[in-house]
Amino acid sequence: xxxxxxxxxxxxxxxxxxxxxxxxxxxxxxxxxxxxxxxxxxxxxxxxxxxxxxxxxxxxxxxxxxxxxxxxxxxxxxxxxxxxxxxxxxxxxxxxxxxxxxxxxxxxxxxxxxxxxxxxxxxxxxxxxxxxxxxxxxxxxxxxxxxxxxxxxxxxxxxxxxxxxxxxxxxxxxxxxxxxxxxxxxxxxxxxxxxxxxxxxxxxxxxxxxxxxxxxxxxxxxxxxxxxxxxxxxxxxxxxxxxxxxxxxxxxxxxxxxxxxxxxxxxxxxxxxxxxxxxxxxxxxxxxxxxxxxxxxxxxxxxxxxxxxxxxxxxxxxxxxxxxxxxxxxxxxxxxxx
Ligand code: ADP
Ligand code: F6P
Numbered sequence: 001x002x003x004x005x006x007x008x009x010x011x012x013x014x015x016x017x018x019x020x021x022x023x024x025x026x027x028x029x030x031x032x033x034x035x036x037x038x039x040x041x042x043x044x045x046x047x048x049x050x051x052x053x054x055x056x057x058x059x060x061x062x063x064x065x066x067x068x069x070x071x072x073x074x075x076x077x078x079x080x081x082x083x084x085x086x087x088x089x090x091x092x093x094x095x096x097x098x099x100x101x102x103x104x105x106x107x108x109x110x111x112x113x114x115x116x117x118x119x120x121x122x123x124x125x126x127x128x129x130x131x132x133x134x135x136x137x138x139x140x141x142x143x144x145x146x147x148x149x150x151x152x153x154x155x156x157x158x159x160x161x162x163x164x165x166x167x168x169x170x171x172x173x174x175x176x177x178x179x180x181x182x183x184x185x186x187x188x189x190x191x192x193x194x195x196x197x198x199x200x201x202x203x204x205x206x207x208x209x210x211x212x213x214x215x216x217x218x219x220x221x222x223x224x225x226x227x228x229x230x231x232x233x234x235x236x237x238x239x240x241x242x243x244x245x246x247x248x249x250x251x252x253x254x255x256x257x258x259x260x261x262x263x264x265x266x267x268x269x270x271x272x273x274x275x276x277x278x279x280x281x282x283x284x285x286x287x288x289x290x291x292x293x294x295x296x297x298x299x300x301x302x303x304x305x306x307x308x309x310x311x312x313x314x315x316x317x318x319x320x321x322x323x324x325x326x327x328x329x330x331x332x333x334x335x336x337x338x
Contacts, residue, residue: 031156033279040287151304210242
């Protein structure tokens with residue numbers, strides 16, 4: 001009798017521990033592929049008999065209880081769409097202890113025992129706080145900036161870098177016709193990955209990144225002059241927004257070289273558009289993996305893609321990792337610019 005009672009209690013404990021409802025939100029800057037991740041979270045969870053709740057407008061919406069049920073049909077026709085169907089936001093209140101306590105209480109109120117947070121490092125810091133308050137959380141790297149240390153891939157980077165590359169090709173056409181110097185500013189916040197990749201893909205003469213500490217405008221001007229002498233018809237500079245100042249830089253270069261110089265700031269167009277195949281497939285894989293991790297009882301983890309494999313890291317470990325621009329890639333860019 002006693003054994004049967006103990007067995008029953010064990011089963012009840014297991015059921016208590018099981019995830020029954022999964023919440024999903026997008027936070028920080030939107031990124032193409034986020035919808036593929038939301039869809040994968042939703043359908044993977046539903047296939048396991050779980051309930052899915054979508055939280056609109058990131059942590060802001062969580063604190064305002066903007067919570068909706070998601071069915072398999074609610075995520076139909078979304079995999080090819082840019083942006084995020086759940087909307088996104090930045091939320092100051094979530095940075096406070098009071099806000100975090102409230103957010104955890106709201107998750108509990110709505111029965112959300114597993115939460116998938118799609119965003120960048122800032123969003124992960126919020127998820128980490130929630131996991132310490134008893135909400136099981138998994139972070140998925142969603143940002144066009146590729147600036148998350150624990151992963152070689154972030155949802156949205158591939159689409160954004162292809163969008164920027166195509167735009168830069170167009171600027172190059174007119175730059176060549178007019179024999180100009182063109183500065184094209186790409187996004188990336190404090191990181192230079194978009195600039196580096198475009199620099200290589202677009203055959204730029206110069207890449208300016210915030211990580212590069214030895215920016216020397218006199219040397220750049222001398223190189224533009226030497227380039228003209230070598231018979232090159234234009235000079236393409238990819239400037240990361242973290243370096244900034246493209247408009248004034250263009251004025252100074254034109255004045256110093258006598259070569260017509262124009263600045264183009266690509267801006268938010270880089271964040272929009274239909275996700276590439278890679279972003280759809282990787283985001284779908286990561287979304288499904290987040291649900292698998294929650295169902296396996298994991299929490300406070302970040303999904304990443306490292307050395308050709310989808311992996312997961314402890315959130316603390318992930319947030320303490322550092323990432324650098326690969327020196328060999330930057331060296332190659334410089335060699336190919338001759
Ligand atoms: P990203 O997630 O792309 O890095 P942000 O840095 O803007 O974007 O962060 C997104 C949101 O995550 C913030 O608006 C805030 O609500 C939350 N957040 C950021 N940092 C923290 C933190 N240290 N603690 C709790 N929440 C945070
Ligand atoms: O993090 C993505 C990003 O697009 C950065 O590249 C850029 O610095 C920032 O977001 C722009 O933010 P907002 O959309 O708030 O202007």
